[in-house]
Amino acid sequence: xxxxxxxxxxxxxxxxxxxxxxxxxxxxxxxxxxxxTARNFMRDGMRPGDPxxxxxxxxxxxxxxxxxxxxxxxYPDPTQFDPKSxxxxxxxxxxxxxxxxxxxxxxxxLAQPIRxxxxxxxxxxxxxxLLQRGNRLSVMSVNLSEFRVIDY
Numbered sequence: 565x566x567x568x569x570x571x572x573x574x575x576x577x578x579x580x581x582x583x584x585x586x587x588x589x590x591x592x593x594x595x596x597x598x599x600x601t602a603r604n605f606m607r608d609g610m611r612p613g614d615p616x617x618x619x620x621x622x623x624x625x626x627x628x629x630x631x632x633x634x635x636x637x638x639y640p641d642p643t644q645f646d647p648k649s650x651x652x653x654x655x656x657x658x659x660x661x662x663x664x665x666x667x668x669x670x671x672x673x674l675a676q677p678i679r680x681x682x683x684x685x686x687x688x689x690x691x692x693x694l695l696q697r698g699n700r701l702s703v704m705s706v707n708l709s710e711f712r713v714i715d716y
Contacts, residue, residue, distance in 0.1 A: 569611065569613060569614045569615060570609050570610060570611065570614045570705060571614065571615055571616075571617075571705065571706040571707065571708055571710070571711040572605070572609075572610060572614060572615070572616045572617070572634070572703065572704065572705060572706060573616065573617040573619050573628070573693075573694060573703075573704050573705075573706050574594060574616055574617070574618060574619065574632070574668065574702065574703050575619045575620075575621045575701075575702045575703075576618070576619070576620065576621065576702070577620070577621055577622045577623060578620045578623050578629075579623070582620065582629070583618045583620070583629040583630035583670075583673050584673070586618065586630070586632060586668070586669075586670045587630075587670045587673055589670070590669060590670055591635050591667050591668070591669040591670070592667065592668060593641075593642075593665050593666075593667050594606065594665045594666055594667070594668055594703070595641050595642070595643045595651065595665055596641070596643055596650070596651040597641070597663065597665065597702055597703060598651060598653075598663065599700075599701060599702065599703075601701060602701050602702050602703035602704070603662075603663055603664055603703075605703045605704065605705060606638050606664055606665055606666045606703055607638040607664040608638075609705065610634045610638065610666045610703075611634060611637070612633075612634050612635060612636060612637060613633055613634060614633060614634040615631060615632075615633055615671070615711060615715070616631065616632040616633055616634060616668055617630075617631060617632075617706060617711065617714055617715065618630040618631065618632050618668075619694070620677070625677060625679055626679070626680040627677040627678050627679040627680050627682070627683070628674065628677060628678040628683075628714050628715075629673065629674055629677045630670070630671070630672055630673040630674055631671040631672050631674070631715055632668045632669055632670055632671050633668065633669050633671050634666050634667070634668060634669075635666070635667040635668055635669035636666050636667035637666070638664040638665065638666050639664065639665065639666075640658070640661035640663065640664055640665075641661070641663040641664060641665040643663075644656040644661060644662060644663045645657075645658060645661075651663075674715075678714050680694075683695065683714070686713060688709065688710070688713050689710055689713055689714075692706065692710050693705065693706070694706075
């Protein structure tokens with residue numbers, strides 16, 4: 565029996581990579597994550613086909629702008645090995661990589677973003693990881709009911 569899919573949220577600053585970029589590219593590796601919890605979600609939790617909310621952060625209207633899906637199993641993030649990359653990690657080796665990523669693929673852009681202020685006001689979402697104080701994760705799990713509230 566196939567396990568239930570996980571549900572996820574990924575954050576990106578739209579000036580770095582937006583839902584429109586993903587729509588154009590169709591698929592992208594989710595590189596540069598340098599938080600162990602977020603890395604573990606990608607390495608240990610995300611599976612191909614899992615649905616993903618695409619969230620724009622650090623912008624005038626933060627919120628969910630689209631839906632994507634996990635498009636690969638986890639694999640070592642190549643930016644950790646590149647001394648020219650801002651994500652280079654001198655402790656990482658090809659034999660013992662530290663950082664992993666998954667590819668994500670475009671599913672749809674929402675007609676209107678689900679703004680952070682809307683998410684905060686919806687009591688069904690009050691326990692969402694996104695809203696927890698001090699949470700700065702760029703990859704986080706979302707439960708099925710939260711996913712359905714946002715992607716109705």
